[in-house]
Amino acid sequence: MTRSGRTVRGLDAEQRRARRRADLLEAALTLFGRKGFAAVPIEEICQTAYVGTKSFYELFDSKEACYLALFEQLTADLSDRMQVALGEVDSIDGLIEKLAQVLVADLRRPQVLFGQSAGVSPVVERRRRENRRWAAGFVEGVWRHYGVIAPERDVRAIALGTVGALFELIVDWLFDGTGEAEELVARLTAYHRVVRAGLESTVDGVSSDR
Structure with missing residues (x-):
């Protein structure tokens, strides 16, 4: 029997990962679009997306990858x-x-x-x-x-x-x-x-x- 894992607010682990990725990309779109790539640190992307820095690096190797x-x-x-x-x-x-x-x-x-x-x-x-x-x-x-x-x-x-x-x-x-x-x-x-x-x-x- 395969365990599906626990859900948080109705989302399983893979769905939560996809949501964090989408939130980070949306934050990056706003920040890169307004300030440019060089002027935006990873921490600001994370703060804007309400996603932890650890979670960022689980999804992207670097700001360039994002x-x-x-x-x-x-x-x-x-x-x-x-x-x-x-x-x-x-x-x-x-x-x-x-x-x-x-x-x-x-x-x-x-x-x-x-x-x-x-x-x-x-x-x-x-x-x-x-x-x-x-x-x-x-x-x-x-x-x-x-x-x-x-x-x-x-x-x-x-x-x-x-x-x-x-x-x-x-x-x-x-x-x-x-x-x-x-x-x-x-x-x-x-x-x-x-x-x-x-x-x-x-x-x-x-x-x-x-």
């Missing part, structure tokens, strides 16, 4: 939302507007994903680069979905450069401090329209107006 777990969680959530949005909108401009709405809904999220992620550590930087490559693949897929490029055309480098520029525009918007979705949409849309015009004016990488 940040990386939060980054992974936010990345997965954003990618899921954009995949859903791709099936809901009928234009790239509409997709950009959906992205802006997601980012504006909780400014802590873009702060952690874009505003604070650079320079945290080599490990986080590698994960950030992987995230950009995934986003570039998504952008390339969007271009094919809407007929911007031919199915066989290789534009991986252009997609990666576009993603880098769009991410930097998001960072600039964050540091401007407006928090307005309309402003973010305008910046991202204006840039993407220039890129799209360039893509549509070339055939197999050679200008069509030569």
